[in-house]
Amino acid sequence: MKTLVIVSHPDISGSSSQKYLKDSFPQSEALTYHHLETIYPDGKIDTKQEQRLLKEHDRIILQFPFYWYSSPAMLKQWLDDVLAEGFAYGPRGTALKGKELGLVLIIGAAEKEYQVGGREGFTISALTTPYQAMAKKLQMTFLKPFLIYQFQYMNEQEKMRLLIGYQQYLAIHDFDSLRAKERWYLEQLSQLNETYLPENSGFILEQIEEFIIDTRMELDEIQMYLDGTS
Amino acid sequence: MKTLVIVSHPDISGSSSQKYLKDSFPQSEALTYHHLETIYPDGKIDTKQEQRLLKEHDRIILQFPFYWYSSPAMLKQWLDDVLAEGFAYGPRGTALKGKELGLVLIIGAAEKEYQVGGREGFTISALTTPYQAMAKKLQMTFLKPFLIYQFQYMNEQEKMRLLIGYQQYLAIHDFDSLRAKERWYLEQLSQLNETYLPENSGFILEQIEEFIIDTRMELDEIQMYLDGTS
Structure with a gap:
């Protein structure tokens, strides 16, 4: 199984969580780390190249800070450009059919706020509905999201445990x-x-x-x- | 009541629905039409100017094609830049408190597909959860979205009816x-x-x-x- 991690963050060196995941990203031929803002600093996406990359992998992970309950603009542009009709959906668009779609979300607020009565008021399951609908349209299997709450408050042991969970999420077929x-x-x-x-x-x-x-x-x-x- | 319509579309002249709404936009001091891609062709947003504009209006409408169940990248960038902590949320961020947030969504698929068993499989109420959560965080009142399904198949009478509903959505306090x-x-x-x-x-x-x-x-x-x- 080959996994492609598509990372979107406007300032990755300024993000302690993204930096941590990047610095400890396993060296493996089965895992590809792909940071959009580094690859396309001018924002212009090479659609054909991205589509080739997608075809070569079995598990596609979108990794990003959960800005306004969604991805940064760069990843949104990527979705709109790369996941085009005729390639990803529509009568002849079956390039992603049968592959897996996962989310790694970096979340600033505490887990307990994402429920009725909580400060955010909605669950992550509800807030990620657009990605679930996308997976459905692409005929992909939607994986349980990997959620990183309040990285800034984690101690070393919690960070190590996070790292193990993250690597398992990327590499293990039936990771649960x-x-x-x-x-x-x-x-x-x-x-x-x-x-x-x-x-x-x-x-x-x-x-x-x-x-x-x-x-x-x-x-x-x-x-x-x-x-x-x- | 003053209404600000923030429009995002990467190619407005190529969109018959956006063009129709733009060409028939009422001339009124109470209504502001604000197309982001026209105002910021280089994508660099004047955050202070946008925040001033928001303060001057009571009803804020986001109008866009529902690409991958969300907005185009330009509007996402606008949300992330303009709705900043300290202005729009957080202990001292109450600039939008008490105002209204509405959505005008241009949708390519048919209304009947947005339900269980339909081709899209999820309701618009579920897919717009991120915007509802945003309105909650900004302490804004979330309006019933104004949904335009399959504009390309509408006849003249349907388009006229759409236009009346649209103008009422922008201008009437209790539009329902x-x-x-x-x-x-x-x-x-x-x-x-x-x-x-x-x-x-x-x-x-x-x-x-x-x-x-x-x-x-x-x-x-x-x-x-x-x-x-x-």
Whole structure:
């Protein structure tokens, strides 16, 4: 699976959250980081090139600050130019059919404000309706959005946890399943083993790996038992 | 009441609907037509000037083609630049408080597609949630949107009816009430009388005027009767 992350932010170096995600973006042939304002500083989009890029990827992620409950103007221009009739929709426009559409939203307000009675008053599910309708028209699968609330108040541990969730959102096919996450952690562990590690750390990591595998076997046995009795 | 119509369209002369609304826009000190792409061809918005304009008006209308269930990029840039914290929201940002926010949407698909099971699959009420949330944050009253579906298929009579509804949406305080519409029609009639009219037309118009007034009196009597017996 190849993932394209289309980032829109008018001043990425001035945004601590965008900078954090960019600086820790995994080096992988399966992941493409694509910041529109850097690539098109004059705002003129190469539609054909963008359409080629879309075709080469399976999961398309739109990553942006949630300005006025929508994207910055640059990404809106991109949607209007690139997702054209005949390419993305309409009788002969099926280039994105069957692909996945995800959102990574950087949100300034607190999660609790996005509900009735909250200061924002509407849910993220309601506010992202235009993107859901777009996915429907493009015949894409709309993924559960990845929401980053109030990055500025996160401590180091919360930021690390965010980063893991973000990388899983980009890379894992079924990113919400426990089994898929296990596999991803095991992959990360095996990659770690290849690099230099302080004394004993290698052994500890092997133990963790075994522990994850054992837990999975136990979960599978419980599942088999439940399936047999149901 | 002063109304500001903020229009966004990248190519207004190529849009028959926008051209129709522009060419027939009423000459009135109470109505301001403001096409962003004409005023700012280089895309650079004079934020202070726009904020002054907003302050001078009571009803703010955003008029645009409903591209990907949202506005063109130019209007999005305008929202992000002009509706700034400290001016439009936040502890000291109350410049728009108590004013009205309306939408005039030019929509290519048919009305029946905007429902579950329809080709678009979502209602206009759901798709415009971001604008409703914005009105809430700005402490503005959100007006029922004025929706223009499939202008290209309208005949002359439908276009005339559209124009009357549009002008009422811009000018009438309580644009959905029968009483307010009556008053507006009477005003239009009295303005007509001042200009040259073919023989007998003046008399016919006077008759129509009297008829509207008589109907209103009868309605009021019925209302009084109902109020007395309830």
